[in-house]
Amino acid sequence: MDLQAEGSIDAMLASIDRLNPQLVSNRLNTLWAEDAEARLKEKFEDGPSERYYTSRSGASRRSIHAEVTATGGVLSVSGPGVRANEFGADIEAKAGNWLTFRLFNPGDTDERTGNWVRVRKVTLKAKHAVRDSADEALAALQIHLLEALH
Numbered sequence: 001m002d003l004q005a006e007g008s009i010d011a012m013l014a015s016i017d018r019l020n021p022q023l024v025s026n027r028l029n030t031l032w033a034e035d036a037e038a039r040l041k042e043k044f045e046d047g048p049s050e051r052y053y054t055s056r057s058g059a060s061r062r063s064i065h066a067e068v069t070a071t072g073g074v075l076s077v078s079g080p081g082v083r084a085n086e087f088g089a090d091i092e093a094k095a096g097n098w099l100t101f102r103l104f105n106p107g108d109t110d111e112r113t114g115n116w117v118r119v120r121k122v123t124l125k126a127k128h129a130v131r132d133s134a135d136e137a138l139a140a141l142q143i144h145l146l147e148a149l150h
Contacts (some may be wrong), residue, residue, distance in 0.1 A: 026068065031144040033073035036137035037066035040075065043129045075134050088126035096120075 044061045060079025067074050084091070093099045099122060103114030137144075 027147075028141075028144055029068045029073040031147055032137050032141065033066035033068055033075065035140060035144065036073070036075045036134050037064055039136050040064050040077065040130060040133035043133060075130065075137075077130060082130070084124050085127050086130050089124050091122045091124065093120050 041061060041064050044064065060077060060082050063079040064077045091099065098118040098120060100116065100118050102112040102116050104112050105114040108114070
């Protein structure tokens with residue numbers, strides 16, 4: 001089944017007899033928000049940033065929140081380091097001092113056993129976990145629409 005919608009989903013749903021477009025739209029937004037939240041939590045627990053997020057306090061995973069508003073769904077996360085990992089960032093030493101940290105060796109879990117490194121600046125590459133989770137949930141919109149109609 002292919003679904004192609006141009007314009008407003010509310011207008012498309014209003015054209016279908018026996019449906020309350022607002023109820024279907026709210027259900028669709030709820031399904032998207034729940035899906036996006038679950039996908040993001042999975043990425044934080046098991047994705048490319050898993051080592052960073054598990055070595056922290058877990059506040060990032062706990063701050064993942066999806067909600068439905070009057071105009072749609074919202075996916076948000078406000079934990080430590082999320083913005084830097086999502087968009088990339090340069091972390092520089094304060095007052096000309098050094099950043100000192102230990103690297104991970106292959107096979108390390110929570111405790112690092114690699115070499116110690118001293119640098120003045122570290123550049124984090126953007127990982128886009130939040131955006132990718134929202135996009136993946138949006139790609140599943142057809143499945144959500146079928147669920148909302150039942």
